Amino acid sequence: SYGCMIRDGLKNVWLPAATEFAKTIDGLAIKDAHLPMLAHTHGQPATPTTVGKEFKVYAYRLKSSIENIESIKIKAKFNGATGNYSAIGVPFPNINWEEANKDFVENYLGLTFNPFTTQIESHDYTCHILDGIRHFNNILMDLDVDMWLYISMEYFKQIPVKGEVGSSTMPHKVNPIRFENSEANADFSNNICVALSNKLPKSRMQRDLSDSSTQRNLGLAFGYSLQAISETTGGLAKCVVNEAKLAEDLNEKWEVLAEPIQTMLRKYGIADAYDQLKALTRGKNISKEAILEFAQGLDVLSEEDRQTLVNMTPASYIGRAADIAEKPLF
Known part of the structure; x- marks a missing residue:
């Protein structure tokens, strides 16, 4: 059941959102492909680049991260209390249960059969997925921080939203809160991913119940990541390139x-x-x-x-x- 939930959560919810976000970044890369920008390595002025090229780096990284997650096989077991087909083999000893159960898992459930388990499926594939989501989140946070810095340097201007409070005390401000919110949500997702990935591969002998309580938090890892994607998307929608500032900085260096x-x-x-x-x-x-x-x-x-x-x-x-x-x- 967890295999089916993870498969459907990825296929129907997380992967479409992540892919659409990567496409959005690629669209920004194409749009501003020719717009020159002073680069900064170690925070210092460096060989110029373009706004679009820097977005392209993120689009490619996000796409690669998504492809890595898509390549992970989601597994399931169907082989008895300790993984040996013991109980079902007693009344029906002449059936090849390994082949029959593999057929059921792969052709009926649409998952990948794991033939070697204890009472539980070992959760290794789940950890690979969680590690993949965490890596995606880290790329997303890297983009959030860069956008935050570019906004502070006035390379991007934020479009004021009517009725929105930019600061609790300073009326002139338009704070980059969507990128900050994204960082927070991605960080929550990462912490849950790490906790799950650390715990799930470990089970005493043929099983203990600690994985059951742990798995119930899988949705949070997905959910916080989705919220981070949404926040960054919203932040980017409010940004416009400040071409005058880009040109000014280039001309001074x-x-x-x-x-x-x-x-x-x-x-x-x-x-x-x-x-x-x-x-x-x-x-x-x-x-x-x-x-x-x-x-x-x-x-x-x-x-x-x-x-x-x-x-x-x-x-x-x-x-x-x-x-x-x-x-x-x-």
């Missing part, structure tokens, strides 16, 4: 072009290329004029390569980010 310049110099065998650009840019806010002056003075380069650097801007230095982001995953 010309030092990120130190990477392509030193790479171009390496092409010409300049051994201290990295050190030259390190001396010019490390820990500094370098102006557009300073970068252009340095690039224009690189006589070692061909005219074509020098013009490539001179014409480059932080907003244009996005590699293949746009091409990567605009390919649909679904």
